[in-house]
Amino acid sequence: MITISAILAGLLVTCAVWLMLSANLLRFIFGLLLLSNGVNLAIFAAGRLTPGAAPLLGAGGALPEAAMANALPQALLLTAIVIGFGLFAFVLALTMKAYRVFGHLDADRMRLAEPEKDKA
């Protein structure tokens, strides 16, 4: 299971890098999304995928007899997913705004903030 997750994470990062090398802003941010999901998967796998009981204590705080699953990586992941989602929403809105301002999404031609004489 860990091997599959690791390979999948690597695959996602590969696709992400390929997308992010594009000059098109929309492809770039989709790459960013894949990258953050690839990393999430890597963290998930790094936290050990233990097939155990749910990490709940019994009555009076008694430990369950079988091995418990580690809840912490999942808590980290949930946080990271929520934050990633918020950031992605912002980046999408920013991309839309950029499209309205520039009329295109070609990162190579976004030079509005650069000095005049450098403009291509």
Next chain:
Amino acid sequence: MTWILSLPILLPFITAAATLMLRNRKGAGWISVLGSAASLLAALALLGAVLREGVVATQMSGWPAPYGITLVSDYLSAAMVLITAIIALAVSVWAMAEVGQTSSRYGWHTLFQTLIGGVTGAFLTGDLFNLYVWFEVLLISSFGLLVVGGRRQAIDGAVKYVTLNLIATVLFLCAAGLLYGATGTLNMADLRQAVAAHPDQGLMTLIAMMLMIGFGMKAAVFPLFFWLPASYHTPHYAVSALFAGLLTKVGVYALMRMFTLIFVNDQGFTHEILLWVACLTMLTGVLGAAAQSDFRKILSFHIVSQIGYMVLGLALMTPLALMGAVFYLVHHIIVKANLFLIAGIAQRLTGSSDLYRIGGLYRSAPLLAVLFLIPAFSLAGFPPLSGFWAKFVLVKATLEPGMWLVAFIALLTGLLTIFSMTKIWAEAFWKPHPAGRQPSLALLSPRARRLLLGPVIALAAMTVLIGVWPAPFADFATTAAEQLLNPVAYLDAVFNVAGPAAPPVAPEAI
């Protein structure tokens, strides 16, 4: 202890909530100023506690370390929290004269306060994942601040700033996750022992490098600084000043924390890289500035070159060098924020920030000229201003182990800084205005004059104060450096806050 550590984080968020509710009223700016003043008091209380006890720590919700989230403050953290509060107060007053009702309605003051809360949280946390969360808080607020009230250029700047910062964030997150997987802990004090005891030191160095790249990107070191000069000259001047003062310094702080507390076992490799990164950062930043002709763009490139000095202090890892780095951090934040605020006033008076289109400030606004000279000379390292002592200590620290080349680069960077400052002086202040305008301070309304000049004068006074009376600041920085190099007090404070330390749990045991 809990309140003293959590108040500096809580107050900005309470203020943010208040300004959000009052964003349509005229008073939102004043609420922000009031909240910043309260944060300043809380930061002073924290500094007082740290001066009394050395290191203070607390566990959120009373969960013992390393299981709960630790808030911890040593000398460095307390100083950074205080300086953050000072800059927040200065910029929030200054912003009253620049940030209009429209930006306020879009939540400018709210974003401003959440940014301050995020920065303060990053300085105080003792947990790696919590540090990631604070980075996200300050990052998303900074995204908002960049584009609110947006001119068209701000969108262009924001695209580069946002995308490159997100890559850095993902790297940081990945490193934090892998570190947890390898050591089973995220508490920074606990990580020190866990990383040292880990059988695979190569893996630890690999994670250290991921963190170095992630934080290095935030700190804008060579070769990862391109987002900074592409975006810092586009938003409101108040936003530029705030970013210039604080944001890259959070990256530097995180680097200092990681590479003095946790990753100290392979210094021949990691700190050697930091050393050459520091030298190249100093040089490229200052050379980049020489090629620019926009007031804010020149200052932006100088942020990059100054970051090099701080990383240099970290890379050397001697008591003197670290003391210099801490001193430099404090000096630089004050000076840099002030220069951006002055650039904002200059733009108000002359109508542009392009140096070739403005001028005449010395003749018609001599007060502003004097106020510019103080931080500008301090930045270049003239005695008796604060920058002189900061550079003096760092250059001395490079000469002690006989690193002549590094010392030469540091001095050369100082020299080239003077060249850039002279350029601003000659173009914006000395030559007459090309359109024949008389850019006098009398053009401003009395209210705007008070709001704009008050913070600038206060920050300039601090620069002079540190310059002519450096002994207490140097003593403070020396203690901070000792704590960084030998973090016994830090570890004690973290582990003894709520009962004795539990042994770290290996991932196999879970």
